[in-house]
Amino acid sequence: MDNLDDVAETVLEARYLQQDEAGNVVETPAELFERVAHDLARAESQWGGDPDAVEERFHDALSSLEFLPNSPTLMNAGTELQQLAACFVLPVPDSIDGIFSALKSTALIHQSGGGTGFTFGDVRPSGDVVMKTGGVASGPVSFMRIFDAATEQIKQGGRRRGANMGILPAHHPDVDDFVTAKEEEGALRNFNVSVATDEAFWDAYEAGEQYPLINPRTGEAVDAVDPEAVLDSCARMAWGVGDPGVLFLDRINAENPTPEVGRIRATNPCGETPLLPYEACVLGSVNLSKMTDGDAVDWDKLDRTVRTGVRLLDNAITRSDFPLEAIEVRMAANRKVGLGVMGFHDALVDLEIPYDSEKAVDFADELMAFISESARDASRELADEREPFPNWEESTHDEPVRNATTTSIAPTGTISLIAGCSASIEPVYGVAYEKHVLGGLDQVNDRFVDVAKERGFYSEELMDRVRGEDSIQDVEEIPEDVRELFHTAHDVPPARHVEIQAAFQEHVDNAVSKTVNISHDADVADVRDVFELARDLGVKGITVFRSGSRREQILGEDPLKEECASECDWVPLEAEMDGGSDGSNAESD
Template sequence: MIPMTAAPPDRLPLPLLTTEARVVLRNRYLAKRRGATGRETPAHMFWRIATDIASAELRYSKRSRLPHAASRFYEMMARLDFLPNSPTLMNAGRSLQQLSACFVLPVEDSLASILESVKSQALVHQSGGGTGFSFNRIRPRHDLVASTNGMASGPISFMRVFNLTTDVIKQGGARRGANMGILQIDHPDILDFIALKRNPAEMTNFNLSVGLTRSFMRARKQNRFYALINPRTGLAVKRISARMVFDRLVDAAWESGEPGVLFLDTINRANPTPRLGRIEATNPCGEQPLLPFESCTLGSINVSNFVLERPDGPVLDYSRLGETVELAVRFLDNVIDRNRYPLAEIEAATKRTRKIGLGIMGFADLLIRLRIPYDSDQALAVARRLMQFLKSQAHRASHRLAEERGPYPALHRDRAHTSGILRNATVTTIAPTGTISIIAGCSPGIEPIYAIQTVRTVLNGRQLVTRHPLFMRMARVEGLDLDRIQTHLDAAPSIRDVPTIPSHLRLLFPTAHDVAPEHHVRMQAIFQRYSDSGVSKTINLPSTATRQEVARALLLAHELGCKGLTVFRSGSRADQVLSCTKTKSC
């Protein structure tokens, strides 16, 4: 419990929250208050966070401090223009004070290292973070263990230990741990890894990704064999068909949605600190490639809040958006100083590069407000201009902070960012924003809307039924029979084929499965072009999608420079979070 938190000044706005947002906040975020009954209010929560993060300003000279920082941070959050990742919302100004969502931990090829990583994972999960691991250094199954004269059990056996540990650690009392497990395509156990999630009982606390290389992709294209390499010896142990392995990967992704893929060479071409090492792993949702022991604090701007209605039509308010970007970058940099890290190694690695990840949410809602269908070339053009602007403004803000406070310590001046010396090695990323988008009352990340009516399973199995507010508002303006529409919404996610709804509305509200897989990938690629880190996006496919469509999506993502890809065919997972009715996946 926390003491009574001071209320925000009366001149500051109170947050206007949806019913769904209030349910999520009460269940997961609002602190119990010592000396009073019940929990803090949402306004108290935002003021708690704002005052705590603003206190980092005192570390620096008066020249580099932001006047009235707490009030400005509060207003940015209370207006739902920007929200930080969940650990910051939960823990800032409280005893735990662990504020990062993303961590990568090393796993070396020894029992002592593996068990030390399990211990570190448990501490990170207990503090509210998620973890990513590369298991590529662990020797393959049946390899020699010289110390015992026995046979190695391989990386998958040890992954099960990490998975079990997650089962018994409840994050901060409110979040269940999440993990990313990665194995490179040339590891001898790669076929077993690819098939792992075809058993729904396996690795239930892990997302899995295969690390693909340029040499493998060339071998697949040329229909050649490639070498599997024992990481203990560095020697080839076998040569197998690249096309066969790729087809196995496609089959598994089609069947279960996993594994996803990471294009490791693409990731490392954008590595801002290559002299510190090669990046081999990401956070659980794949958008944050990190070096061992690095963490990253994320935050997202709700771009649907920045639309101006003008006589000649709606436009995006780039001026106000730019001001918010600059304030959000400062907020996230302050978080690094206010963070209480679960391990000393994590603190050292994080402060060496000071990585932050500023992204967006509400992109689908923005397009609707601009009267632009998501699955159109015009939407791709909006994405390009928006993300290009976000990156340039965010880098400018990080550069100004570097001038005031100094650059990140690991800055390699021979490989400085094109925008100059920065305070943060990475500045932009696109996160999934699953829960904070509910709080903000907007569509998640850069995804299209999942359905006009969505049933979301949240903590403790509670179901939240939501109907897209912009659709409902426009339907009322059009004078549509909402009871008749509701009958359809209960039965299907899409309105594309409902003749009683005007065609312009049907075009304006494409759902995830109305959007062609190629368009999904092209949208991701545009955002990736202007993201320092990665992009979390799901290529949603209908249940009728073929393996060939999955393969085409993976190949197009590689061709267009994406850092990774996740496909999900509806109904391929029994426990999916989103559905269109209380009993039916869509």
């Protein structure tokens, strides 16, 4: 395929193309897209459709890189494994049997290519009584370490490393231990973690009052804490190691489409899909870099691509073999899909809109409103053609739709490499750099090169100069208007990151996975400001990453979370006192 660059071919060969028993690649990229399109189109015959016509439609979208589904679909569709979902949430009951049953289910999901999210909020706190033995409970963090160790030993489907999201409610007695669980280097390395807050937490925070800690075993208050102290602790740890994030469960459940079925308490590993226990989500992303025509959006093409994507994802649910019967049942009942986007920054460049601008926020709002309406209309059409999801009469939807949710913004860390576009709704990391995965991938922003050549300032010397730099704003030979179009994640102020996220979230059924990047010399107070702004702007969860704040990250395909592995001075958490810095965290030469 001549539309794949060297990076895409490397990624596909390493992780996606089928291999024989000896590990030899036995499939071409063209054959991969044919395999996936053919397999997913077979679902059409169940409702009297035309599989051949739909296969051609799917193949056109995939092979043109205009739409790509999540990695498990690309890897497994049309194979013996046939597990096509990326995201799962599992319950963790307060019993040894229940906890280790969840651990077994986690292993099966990771082996099949999926990631898992959990709330550990039902597990009794450390020091609590164990009635059967008269012993003392070790608490949720101790069991998270067991899940982490097991994940370390399992490589997903032979190609993807396991990833987890661990969540604890802010009212759990062990919340302090949970917040600081990653203080030790390398602890819980296969987990992202988030503290789940709700309206009661924020009411107490705003009132300057304490709020109760509740023992989940008894339902009784056992202590009271200052919510400001909890938020400060979250900010201090996020400053130091990038975790925890903060979830807003009241916001999540206000938009839960099936409240009669259950309350949502957890998300997938990157936070973009809040899910009920035993629920999964099949994800896919429209490549916005291919939805522009000159300096305008091709809205008709975008509409067609969204509709094709929703059909493809719904077919993926039908075609998927889920690893647990309970997941099969829940997926059949709710049929959640999550159509999102990648290449947002690329589209902004085409439209000559700086990422750090009010115009970018307005465009994000307009764009996602359009995509959301197209996706929901496609789901309504599928409900007419097939049937609505079985739980829809108990749902918040006022008319029949095929899918309880249709939209979600995923990180697209790997599929954006295949598509050759900027990741998700993130700003670019740089215009030329080495991405630290698969032995190192040379990334050059084709749009920057094209603009440089068109405007007459391109040179090999310039490209050598900007290679590896996290900003081009001080490179005077690049015209100012071009520099503004290529704001990197380091150039964009934290508030703008949150505003972009909130603009998308306004029109997304599920949630938005986005990293709010702050500079290496930012302080703890800056992190807390982001948490508060995220609450004010109505997002469902927030993640803050301070440049160079830790050496490794389970989402290692994001170069922002790999940088400074050797270039930065490392500051112990205790050196950051009262939100202030002693200056020792400056980057070294």
